[in-house]
Amino acid sequence: MALRLLANRRLLSTCATRCYAAGADFLKDVPLKNRDGNVNAADLKDKAVILYFSAGWCPHCRLFTPKLKKWYESAAKKEGVEIVWISRDREAEHQVEYYEKALPNVPYIPFGDKHIKEFLEKYAVKTIPQARLVNSKGEVVEAEARNKIQVRDVSLFFLFGLYFNVVRT
Template sequence: MLLLRTGRFNFSRCYAAGAEFLKDVPLTKRDNEIVKVDDLKNKAIILYFSSGWCGHCRLFTPKLKKWYDEAAKDENIEIVWVSRDREAKHQIDYYNRALPNVPYIPFGDKHISEFLKKYDVKTIPAARLVNNNGEVIDQEVRNKVQVRYCFNSSRVSSSEM
């Protein structure tokens, strides 16, 4: 139920914002800050699946970061990053270099493979807007962000990649 509105999505239509489905999932932010599910209460949640080894991810992540930095000012949203990196060091390096300070599931956690299956993630990058129960509300988040920065004069410059 994301709608394009003046270059951003309208999250007011995301009626069941929250993260109850994440209550047993360990979430971390920069500097090993632990994220509690209550910190995500009343927020629209986007699950973002990507990795540092993926060329398409390295091209898309700066666009998502720019969109998030703009949208988070006006909307109560949060991205939860689900990494497909093959080593913990690679996950942390890519996170620190490319992603905004959003919660992520630590390398090797069982929920990563569970989420890949549950959300039918066959290729990356992928992004899903989910409700409080973890049900997909919008599977087209990636495409909408991509369109925003492919056909808009405020595109992400190559120096931001």
């Protein structure tokens, strides 16, 4: 019994330091689209957000994106996670083609939007593919989200620990 209480205490302590507010307040002025049309950042208010940086011309992205799609469709979507795709494609046509062919129906920033460059700088994206779990202010909670998704094909709790005990604000 004492061990169980100690374990629960550690769990609560860990949760207190690792839980975060869900949402995408930092995306409120960013144009977002998906296959159904425009997406409002307010639609993401109760979701954990992962920013995914990739491109159709990138061989590593073409290898990782199917794993991300499978993970999203089998676990992430059900557990309140949304991926926002930020493309590094060099032409609008290539962005749309890769999105339609490879990605799940997640929000993305349209080609040429100024926020793409801002996010690349803010999140220090030097190579792709990259994925960052962020909080409602856009602060990085987990910089190595891509590696965790790639290595394991399990539920979010096991991938990110208690990050997904989302505190709704």
